[in-house]
Amino acid sequence: MKRFPIILFVFCCFLACDDIVEVDDISNKTVEALAPSNNVIVTSTTVNFAWENLEDADNYKIQIAKPSFESAQEIILDSIVTINSHSKTLENGDYQWRVKAINTEFETPFTTLSFSVEE
Numbered sequence: 001m002k003r004f005p006i007i008l009f010v011f012c013c014f015l016a017c018d019d020i021v022e023v024d025d026i027s028n029k030t031v032e033a034l035a036p037s038n039n040v041i042v043t044s045t046t047v048n049f050a051w052e053n054l055e056d057a058d059n060y061k062i063q064i065a066k067p068s069f070e071s072a073q074e075i076i077l078d079s080i081v082t083i084n085s086h087s088k089t090l091e092n093g094d095y096q097w098r099v100k101a102i103n104t105e106f107e108t109p110f111t112t113l114s115f116s117v118e119e
Contacts (some may be wrong), residue, residue, distance in 0.1 A: 016070035023105040024056035031060070031101050031108055036115040045119050049097060050085045054108065062086050067094040070113065090117050 003069040036042050049062060060083075063069075064076040067103070077088055080102070099110040 009115075016057055017070045022110050023079075023103055025106050026054065026056050026103055026108055027106045029101070031057075031099050031111045033097075033099060033111045033113050036097070036113065038113040039041055039115065041116045041118050043119060045091065045117060046087060046089050047115075047117065048085065048087050049099070051099050051100060051111070054101040056103055057108075058082075059102045060084065060101055062097065062099045064088060064095055064097045068096045069112065070097065078103075090119060092117050 031054055034050040034052065036049070037082045051060070059080050061080055063078045063080075065072040066076055067114060069083055069089070076090065077086075094114070094116050096114045098110040100110045101108045
């Protein structure tokens, strides 16, 4: 009979650990980019990037390349942020930006858009 409380305690510990370890799989979801939208011309050198919050995401990875990721002359930004927006001052030119959501176990694919800065 002395072992019953020990077995019950161990069982409860396993149940509690399951709640801590379980992470929602976001790998089949997509981050919806809001601004700058695809192929837009931004008329200010301060560009405000924004995207929809994704449920179960802890952070977002945002990257900016000039002129594109496929033929990058420069990676302007490669950063992890905790909110769904970011501002960056850019020179005139063509750019691509992309964002993906991340949690402790999973990440979404990148959402990629092109834009130009012409002040």
